[in-house]
Amino acid sequence: MNAPFYKFDVFGDTAALGVAFAIGLGMGWFLERAGFGSATKLAKQFYFRDLAVLKVMFTAIVTAMVGLFLAAQLGWVDLSLMYLQPTVLWANVVGGLLLGVGFIIGGLCPGTSVVSVATGRIDAFLFVMGVLASQFLVGEAWPLFAGISEAGEMGQITLPGLLGVPYGLVVLAVVLMAAGAFVAAEWAEVRFGGVDRAAQPLLGAGWRARNAPRVLLASLAGLALLGMAGGDPYRGPRVVIDERELALLIQKEADHVTVDDLATWIVEGRMEVRLIDLRHPAAYAAGTIPGAENVPLADLPAAEIEPGERVVLFSQGQTHAAQAWMLLRARGMRNTYSLLGGMDEWNDRILFPELPAEPPPDQAAEVERRRALALRFGGSPRVEAAAGAPVAVPLPAAMSPPAGVAPPAAPIPTAAPVKKKKKREGC
Amino acid sequence: MQGSPRPYANPYLAGFGLGLVLLAAFVLMGRGLGASAAFSALAAVIVEWISPGHAAANPFFSRYLGPGGGLEEWLVWEVAGVFVGGLVSGLLGNRVRPAVERGPRVGVPVRLVLAFLGGLFMGVGAKIAGGCTSGQALTGGALLNVGSWVTMICIFGGAYALAWLLRKEWT
Structure with a gap:
């Protein structure tokens, strides 16, 4: 299972908005069920009379935290792909305090205010207008806020990373802390809120009612313990690159090969070259460079490549290949190259080169060599008329099928002339 | 709007449900829940509607505009869902009523x-x-x-x- 699905391109941006709406539905439903559409109920949190805010929030946090931790340990979700808001210490402190002040003055927060408006609360409508007004204020006076919102940058950092303790241990500690907070909350509601637990049982009477939260917390703690056996859930490969070394290599153009070089290498067969086509499998199936294997870009990190192996990476244009080159170099693959111009250039220069019909004598040998090369790889040269305009010749479907490691010696005659589409890669 | 509102859910159960929604967001999207940025995006859209040049020149508003911003911002759709989800839950619980909470x-x-x-x-x-x-x-x-x-x-x-x-x- 490859999750988070959106990051693995299982669905696109438009579908993501549908997902957003569905997730919002769930969020709104449970916030309303919990009573968070009511400012008076929310505010009671701060007078120790009704601690539903604490209970709902911490139950949600421990549920999602343990669930995500376990999913990561089972290899279902890649935790390192989760978006982690960078920590900006002073911004978090000042912003947090302002949020707290707003919470007690307004009795709502941005999320709950939406639910409160939806259930007809007029005060919530004013609150929402306040939040909206604040955004105009922040936008117009952004220079005033820019400084504080960047004060104390610490980067993306988790509590286990900061404390240097195992992730699972912190997960377990948070579950136990939540359990402690819940016991205190139940006590406080009886003490300050005048709640009579005998008259107002949590879920109604009976064993299940009394013990459901306990069973939930005990299960979460047990699962956290179980997950601890799996070690560090962050498994994204981390590498260190030498920026200067790579910049120099790129500057002296030692990072790529031209299509002419590659064609010569293949024809002469003197060098072991591993050709990797980074495009989607469909593009690969439609035609590729002879001998190339298909490793879509997202699968590259998992591909087995020997550190000294000579690898040529190519995509439709050259951007993806150049980026993949960086990825492999970062992994310590020292003998990798990207193909300059990619498949587009291969088609233009090798398979279907534009050659003069009557070349001047000093170029005749070169033109003949290129013609032979095109035929060798199953293409066909486009012949230029004396006037300079290319003469349309029927082009055979000459893109080699991926299976054919050895390219055919002669062009394959096909009935339907293929109109050469110049598909430039957008990315 | 007739009859008395049904009691709220047990907070631990509601929290568990909310936690599962959050977990779903993690697994599906690789991100969590949010709300405030939807207001920022909405404000940016309004500013752009009034004065496109002003919005584009502003470092704060322009951040919420462009591709994937404005009304295409993920959180705008999520918050729209929050509104509908809250409304449906409130209607089913007979808790939708015009009031000033105080x-x-x-x-x-x-x-x-x-x-x-x-x-x-x-x-x-x-x-x-x-x-x-x-x-x-x-x-x-x-x-x-x-x-x-x-x-x-x-x-x-x-x-x-x-x-x-x-x-x-x-x-």
């Missing part, structure tokens, strides 16, 4: 002014902290994000510190 010792006009003021504070705070109770406290809390836990503690700290001063609004 303590017994505060008048309607004062409460409405304070609600607007609270929104102002929260909107500014959320932009400085990098998220609100949903994006920072809830989402970052579950990811064990250092900044989120700092924010969460400060939210509760700020609210409790001022609770006594504002007791007439709520109790």
